[in-house]
Amino acid sequence: MxxxxxxxxxxxxxxxxxxxxxxxxxxxxxxxxxxxxxxxxxxxxxxxxxxxxxxxxxxxxxxxxxxxxxxxxxxxxxxxxxxxxxxxxxxxxxxxxxxxxxxxxxxxxxxxxxxxxxxxxxxxxxxxxxxxAGELMGCFGLTEPDHGSDPAGMTCNIRDNGSHYVLNGSKMWISNAPFADIAVIWAKDESGKIRGLVLERGMKGFSTPETHNKWSLRASATGELVFDHVEVPRENVFPEIRGLKGPLSCLNQARYGIAWGALGAAMDCYDTALRYARERIQFDKPIAGFQLQQKKLAEMITEITKAQLMVWRLGMLKNENRATAEQISMAKRNSVETALNVARNARQVLGGMGITGDFPIMRHMMNLESVVTYEGTHDIHLLITGMDITGINAFK
Missing domain, CATH: 1.10.540.10 (Acyl-CoA dehydrogenase/oxidase, N-terminal domain)
Incomplete structure (x- = not known):
């Protein structure tokens, strides 16, 4: 190496x-x-x-x-x-x-x-x-085995048992689950309203089996959350929030961070490809001097720059409490698509070396295949934008 x-x-x-x-x-x-x-x-x-x-x-x-x-x-x-x-x-x-x-x-x-x-x-x-302080680590339970893009269909449920609530069901694809000390869970009550609550590791009937055999996000711990008649103290339930507004507002916060974050992966891939292209000699000159390599690099920096401007403006709107969920959705989708395209082109610049662990590009590319799916898939975000500009719901 x-x-x-x-x-x-x-x-x-x-x-x-x-x-x-x-x-x-x-x-x-x-x-x-x-x-x-x-x-x-x-x-x-x-x-x-x-x-x-x-x-x-x-x-x-x-x-x-x-x-x-x-x-x-x-x-x-x-x-x-x-x-x-x-x-x-x-x-x-x-x-x-x-x-x-x-x-x-x-x-x-x-x-x-x-x-x-x-x-x-x-x-x-x-x-x-x-x-x-990192003394406690948490996870977030919304996605279920049969309900991903349609969280309103969740079957995870809580019922009021007087002195406490009883929680049943399961969640999957949960980052941090295997080691989390607490979990913020969303479940339906007897009236069908979605409620939020905090679980703590060690509660009887609460388990977090780990998800193995991932090709993506391999340095991140992923697992399931399983609830078998878990007794939840009343003081652990969020008192006022009802419905999907609660979990979706959280997803907006996360999607905003992803919009910036994915660009970090793109920028690392671009920087790696640019440096490699300047140093790699073929046909007696650096490959950065060949037209097709310059085309790839020029397109990468152009798309990164456009996305940088989008997330900066979105950040300013967030600071003013004016950013809409739809604007955040657009930025999340655009940044991840940009990052995936940059990663794939950067990998080609490096040739065979691009698939090795000597360089970060293939790891970024595999990771981004998860990022393009979680917190709303690429297609779902397109439909969010489509509904916003047409006023017509295409989800159903």
């Missing part, structure tokens, strides 16, 4: 000088995250992906750079950052690996966000500081 390629030489592309739109705080957040990724993720991630093993030793560092609940107020242990900073964090982490970014997204957007937004003050005080 060529040891020189293992050194992380990443330089982020910024063709349209977007750095000029960032504050000093944004740049400080990015600098700290980038330095941490280069030091902690890059040297170990290929080995962990090959072994299909989540590097738990990264949890403390993720908390240290503010990746867990970056927009959660400081009084609850969060970093109190704005949405541009949140996006930058996700971009830098996914530049390292999509699976590690998934761990952060789940913790912040799908566990901490609903507890902060829909939980009681007691729930906030009990869980959020420890989640922010």
């Amino acid at each position: 060529n040891k020189s390629v293992k050194k992380d030489l990443y330089e982020a592309p910024d063709y349209y000088l977007l750095d000029e739109l960032l504050t000093e705080e944004h740049k400080l957040v990015r600098s700290a995250a980038r330095e941490w990724v280069k030091k902690e993720i890059s040297p170990i991630i290929e080995e962990h992906a090959q072994r299909a093993e989540f590097p738990k030793q990264l949890i403390k560092g993720l908390a240290g750079i503010g990746a867990f609940g970056p927009t959660i107020p400081v009084e609850y242990g969060g970093a109190g950052l704005d949405y541009i900073a949140y996006g930058i964090l996700m971009q830098e982490i996914e530049r390292g690996d999509s699976g590690i970014r998934s761990t952060a997204s789940v913790q912040g957007s799908l566990v901490m966000y609903p507890i902060f937004t829909y939980g009681t003050e007691a729930q906030r005080r009990r869980y959020l500081p420890k989640l922010a």
Whole structure:
């Protein structure tokens, strides 16, 4: 193995000088995250992906750079950052690996966000500081074996048993499930209304079998959540929120992070391909000097730049509380499609070397095959945009 390629030489592309739109705080957040990724993720991630093993030793560092609940107020242990900073964090982490970014997204957007937004003050005080510090890790249970793109059809249910609720059912494709200390679960009550609640590991009847044999997100832990007459204390249920609004608002938070994050993977693939093309000699000159390679590289940086501008504008709208679910949906789909196309073209630039673990491209490409599906598939997001611009629901 060529040891020189293992050194992380990443330089982020910024063709349209977007750095000029960032504050000093944004740049400080990015600098700290980038330095941490280069030091902690890059040297170990290929080995962990090959072994299909989540590097738990990264949890403390993720908390240290503010990746867990970056927009959660400081009084609850969060970093109190704005949405541009949140996006930058996700971009830098996914530049390292999509699976590690998934761990952060789940913790912040799908566990901490609903507890902060829909939980009681007691729930906030009990869980959020420890989640922010990485002392507790969480997961989010919405998807079921027979209900993915149609979460309203869920069969997971809770019934009021007086002193407590009883939860039955199962969830699958749950990131962080195998090691999570708590789980935010969405289930239907007796009236058919969707309710949110917090489960804790160790509750009788609650198990989290791990999902194996994945070709994608191999450095991320995925599992099922199984509920067999789990007794849930009344104080663990979110008091007010009813219906799909609750879980879908969480997905909006996560999709926003993915819109930025996927670009991190794209930027890493582009940077790798550009450096390789300058160094790889064929026919007595660097392959970067051949027209077809320049075409690939030029298209990559163009699409990355367009997507960078989209997510920056989306971040500004989020800061002003004006970003719509449909705008977030468009950005998530566009960023992941861009990243997949960049990864595939970057792999071709590297030729056979592109499939090896000496370079990150094939790992990114495989990871992105999950990212394009979770938090709303490519096609579902197209239909969200289609319904928004036509006013006609094509889902049914």
